[in-house]
Amino acid sequence: MKMFNRRSFLKGGLAGGAAIAAVGTSKQAEAAGSFGGYPDSMGVLVDLTKCVGCRTCEAACNKEQGLPAPDKSFDDPSVFEEKREGGLPRRTTEKAYTVVQKYDVPGREHPLFRKVQCNHCNEPACLTSCFVNAYKKTPEGAVMYDPTVCVGCRTCMVACPFYIPAYSYSSAINPVVKKCIMCYDTRLKFGKPPACVEACPQEVMTFGKRKDLLKLAHQRISEKPDAYVDHVYGETEVGGTAWMYLSDVPFDKIGYDTHLGDQPIISYVKEFLAVVPMVLTIWPALFTGFHLLSNRKDALKNEENKS
């Protein structure tokens, strides 16, 4: 459980109290990125080649999570043509934890549909950036959010590399982060697949242990190398995610960020985190020293003046 060691290091370092203890353990900070997630955590493999864009999953999620009624009904295909700012496709909102996007790919017989929701990262950026610890990665793999402690700083939204968390800005008294929780409290906890997965008529999504899903994904690719690009999106991206994707179109053509790298987001923050205990331990001594030196100069000057 490397993660826990590292977390406790960070705790010491940032809290400032246990600064000295933390210096000795800074090696563990270097280990960031090597945490591969809970060994038996669950995940979902999404096979984009099978999706027909029926949006049944959206409807199922809406019901399961008790979300407000959508602006347009779930069988209205015109939502696919909606664009948000910048001509970008629709994204998750405070009213929708999952949305399906449509991509017209030149040369492909049908448009490609892509389901978007929280990817439940192994080392979630949202979790590591939250200063009130509102997020939890459960051993089952879900990334949970606790609205009762959230202050609403929205750093998690800045940090999420997939632009997933939404915020209920419309509420004045209790605005909170809104995002997919992998149906943890109603299903995942009991070993059941998420509502959207179960509802899909095309069996686009497979629910299972993440490590088994990875095997399955690679098996599918090797069985039908012409039907898929040779990449499982989410296997390594930002340290790996619980939701993973197979596609027949290169991922960068269908809105996936392929420049995220394999390191979890926290590893980019590491260099600063390593500085913290150093400043805490070295600065006081250094500056007290400066002070003594400069005072000595004064004293010497006084001597000179006297003589």
Added chain:
Amino acid sequence: MNSLQSKGFAPVVSHLKKDGREWTVKEKIMLGLSPKEYWAVQLRNPFNWVLWAIYAVGLPILVGRFIFGLGWVTHSSYDYPWGLFLGWGLFTMVPLSASGFMMGTTVELFGRKDFKPIERLGLLNGLLGYLFAVMFLQVDLGQPWRLIYPMFVSLGPAAVLFLVAWHVATYLSCQVAELVPAFAEWMGFPKAKQAIKKIVLGLTIAGIILSTLHQGALGALFTYAPGKVHPLWYSSSFQWFQFFVSAVFAGLSMLIVVSTLTKWFMRWRCDENYLNNLSKLTLGLAKGASLALITYLVIKIIGVAHDNDWQYLASGWGAWFMFEMVVGVILPLIFYTMAVRNSNASLARFSAFLAVFGLALNRLNTALITFNWQLYQEIPHWRELVIVVTVYATYIVVYRAVLARMPILYTWKENK
């Protein structure tokens, strides 16, 4: 007030009036004027008219923010969770307020007593800047009443913002303590002043540590978004250092700017000691700022080289980056150096305005303008802008009110 002074008005500088009686607190608050005179002066000041206009529009909108929620004053963007409130109020205000810890360090730690006449202005600039950064934060937080949650209710100590929260809170109390002497003199509490004198070295060192870390942490916050901030403004390895070093020149430059404003608009409140030393001190600050600027320039270049971002320089973003670097860093650096060499305080002042502009541009670029550079440009809602102007106006009002009263720009005359 300046014109009043030329007519023979003498501001409060000690506990005793000319006729030997003591000023009451109320009289001190009224600047030693009769209530009628005081309000007449306030009404006559055209700057106050501007402020009233700002409040007439801004206050209702500020109140509306808390009644109707953030969605009413911002575009409720999920892609741009942070807007002007933090981009300006936190990321720009905090470095511009770094003067506090630097003046403390210079005077108390390095024993440069010659900077004493401007030390308190530096401390006050720090304290108020931080205070209002917290105000801006309170406007921006979804649930401002939970501000103390990261301290006492649910702790996320591995997060950079956790460090910012704790350090800004601790540092605020440090700065309050550092300014107790000014308040104590004004109110006539000599004991409080003595008490602080004993711990001032500790406070100063604490100030340096906290400032190094939280100024840097503000930069480190953006390392959570490696793909979102444009590579020219992003550096995993150096972001915190860049933010820290730029805070050094920004704090010093802001101090020059504020001292220049006081010299122009609050001359009545400055004493001889302050006015006569100001040009010399401005050049001293300019020297410090130019050293920080050259350091900053070098680490900016190293940052670009380290991540091999050269190819971006040829793009439109590159031109924008060069604009920021030339106008906000290189020109101030050249002007400061020339000013120091020729003992030209006016040039140093001009340079300070440029450097402050450059810093603001850098922070807004990082937090807003180049943020999500691959998506689209978010233009803040007009109500968001109005609130920023309103809160900033309040900052100016409070700043001016303290300067007009407490011994910041003048030395208090103790009497037995």
